[in-house]
Amino acid sequence: MSAYTCFDCSFTLHVVCASLTPTTKTIQSQIQLQPTHPHPLISCDLNNNNCKYTYSCSCCSQPFDDDRSVVYVCLECKGLLHKTCAQLPRKIDHPFHPSHPLFLLPQKPRFFGYTCGACSQYKDSFIYHCSDCEFYLDIACASLSPNPAENNEFGQIRRFSHSHPLILCDNKQKFEICCYACEIPLGDSICFCVECKVLLHESCAGLPHEMKHMFHPMHALTLRYHRYGKCEACLRHSSGCFYECSQCQWYMDVRCALSKPKTMMSKIHPHPLTLFNKPNYNILCTTCRQFCVTPFFRCVLCHFDLHIYCISILPPTLKYFNHVHTLTLNRSPIKDYPDEDDDAEFYCDACEERRVLAHPTYYCKDCHYVAHCHCTVSEIIHILEEEWSEQESKGAEQVEEPTSLTLKQFLDSFNGDENKEVKGVFDAYRRDSQGDCSDNPKDSLYLDEASTEIMKILVSKNQVTMPWENWNSTLKLIKVDDYMILENLAPILGTLFGKYGDFSGMSNLSPKAKMLYIMTVCDAVNSMLSTKVKNITTNVLLSWFHCFMLGHFAGFEIQFAFGRLTRVVRSHFGLQADVSLRPHRYQIE
Structure with a gap:
């Protein structure tokens, strides 16, 4: 400037x-x-x-x-x-910090700012300060005044589900302050928690402590304050309130938890697809691998994402409520005028926003009316759901299948040949692990030299067992792509497929045997993600190694799993000694 x-x-x-x-x-x-x-x-x-x-x-x-x-x-x-x-007073007494008076710091800090003790926002403007407690209150939050008609004689209310007493305040000066929970601007009435040091909508102060949500149907979610992380629903990083599944280390921000998403079932995907309207630069479309900057469908369970215009079975025609004629799907570029350049600006006649010439559109030739596919999404959902319902009803007439399958039922359904396949993979690995494998390249295929030597010592002292023998036989299976998977492992499989592709594609096993070993690999990955470093033991490392080696013997391409295991092994034993030293010096119990 x-x-x-x-x-x-x-x-x-x-x-x-x-x-x-x-x-x-x-x-x-x-x-x-x-x-x-x-x-x-x-x-x-x-x-x-x-x-x-x-x-x-x-x-x-x-x-x-x-x-x-x-x-x-x-x-x-x-x-x-x-x-x-x-005209601000240089000294105030404020209910947000009743123990000491607050003094105005009139000079704007040059090199650093302060975190307000009410809204938790970083500020570099004037601020009120208590030097005894290092408590800061920005000017907007200092302007909030308790509502005497709503608060009791102690200046607090307890009628909300929030675990601490709250102070209900009026925002008379209309400062724009955002709610700590949902990050949406607060209105005239604001709740402040002295204990948590957060400002909340009255509705957010009444958030349920625990909830069930369609995005994570396996377990209940618990409300957590003061956390920074990534929402598993929208993949955005934020700080504030999250709903957490402690079993799966799965988090969802309050905005996604409170939203009432539009979902559909269709032939596109075996799980419900949720419509996300806001642009998201953290998500790539599964089909075109471009950022989802236009409305898109997302399966949160397995991280399947799809632009609306990338749907392969878009209805060829539809009736849009905002146009008199039937619209036809057109995957060819449609210009407003024939002589326009390809890099000219083109606009959607439905929303009057810019459109990309190469993207499919719905088009009326009579009126030269062009609309984004996502502008007609309500009609698209209706048509695709109708087609799916018809297909489901026809399938139900032909064969009646159980609504769910437990692990026990799945294992009991294996025929003799399938059981032989499963046992053949297991026996091959057990023989290999019990023999003299010092010259066997399989043991060091993906681990580094030091980690390989450590795992040899561990394997020689322990017997290999079938991992699924220790699983809960009542666990239910659901479908992800063409595979059946334990319900709690579906997000893991979806993530791995999304990042590494179908790592089981080169295996010669039958579908059921392949599925069982896919579950074995995913179970180890899930355990690895949910186990804290301080809780890792040699037995835990051994169980992960067995699972990955079984996957390797099943013909899976799982270098990514061994790469992660190498880092964990080195980190774990590096606490005792430098792993670059000769492995036989370790005291491994």
């Missing part, structure tokens, strides 16, 4: 600030109602300023508008102030 500079004084003034014209050089007398700012102030009138730049107050960070046309300039604080901010 351009600026004026005085080299004698090292004084710099932005051009937009230089355009401010002082109304008088008599400074403090311009402020009515007992001025409290500790430095001289220069009064400027924005109405006489021809600059179109939008100024913001250095104290409260709010813009100057028509009702606040006077700007006060403090050269000591190097800031622009509203009149009300120039």
Whole structure:
């Protein structure tokens, strides 16, 4: 930004600030109602300023508008102030920090800011401060005043499901403050928790402590405060409130948990697909591998994502409520005028937003009406769900299948040849692990030399067992792509397939035998992800190694699993010694 500079004084003034014209050089007398700012102030009138730049107050960070046309300039604080901010008291008692008074820090920090103790937001503007407790309160939160009609004699309310007492406050000055839970701006009525130091909507203060959700049907989710992480539903990173499944280490932010998504069942995918409307640069379409910057469908269970225009079975025609004629699917580029360049700007006639020429559209030739596929999504969902319902009803007439299958039922359904296949893979690995495998390349196929030697010692002292013998036989199986998988392992398989493709594709096993060993690999990956470093033992490492080796002997391409296991083995034994040393020196129990 351009600026004026005085080299004698090292004084710099932005051009937009230089355009401010002082109304008088008599400074403090311009402020009515007992001025409290500790430095001289220069009064400027924005109405006489021809600059179109939008100024913001250095104290409260709010813009100057028509009702606040006077700007006060403090050269000591190097800031622009509203009149009300120039009159802020230097000392206040506030219910958000009742133990000590708060003092105004009028100078804007140059190198670092503060985290407000009410809204938990990082601030670099003026702030109230308690030096005894290192408690900070920004100007917007300091303006919140408790509602005496709603709070009890102790200034608190307990009628919400939140575990601590809350203070119900009025936002009389209409500051834009976001809710800590859902990150949506708060309205006139705000709840503050002194214990958690968060500001909440009244509705968010009543969030259920535990809930079941379609995005994670396996287990109940528990509300957690003060957490930073990635939401497994939308894959966005955020801080604040999350719903957590502690068994699966699975998290979902409050916005996704409270949303009422539009879902559909169709022939596209075996699980319900949820419509996400907002652009998301964390998600790639499974088909075209481009970012999902237009509305898309997502299966949260197995991380299957699809642009609406990438659906292979889009209805060829549909009746859109906003157009008189039937629209036809067109996968060829449609320009507004034949002589336009390919890089010209083209617009959707339904939403009047820009459209990409190469993307499929719904088109009316009579009216030259062109619409995004996602603008007609309601009709698309209706048609695809009807087709799916018809297919399901026909299938039900032909054969009646059980609604679910347990692990025991799945294992009992194996015929003699399938059982021989499963046992053949297991016996091959057991013989290999019990023999003298010092020269066998299979043992060091993916592990490094030190890790291979360590695992040899462990394997020689332990007997190999079939992992599924220790699984809960009542666990249910669901379908992911063309495979059956234990319900709790479906997200793991979906993630692995999404990242590494079908790692079992080269295996010669029959489908059922292949599925059982896929579950074996996924169970080990799931255990690896949910086990804290401090809880890893040599027995745990051995169980993971057995599962991955069984997958390898089943013909799976699972280098990714051995790569992760190598890092874990080195980290675990590195606590005792440098793994680059000779492995036989370790004391492995």
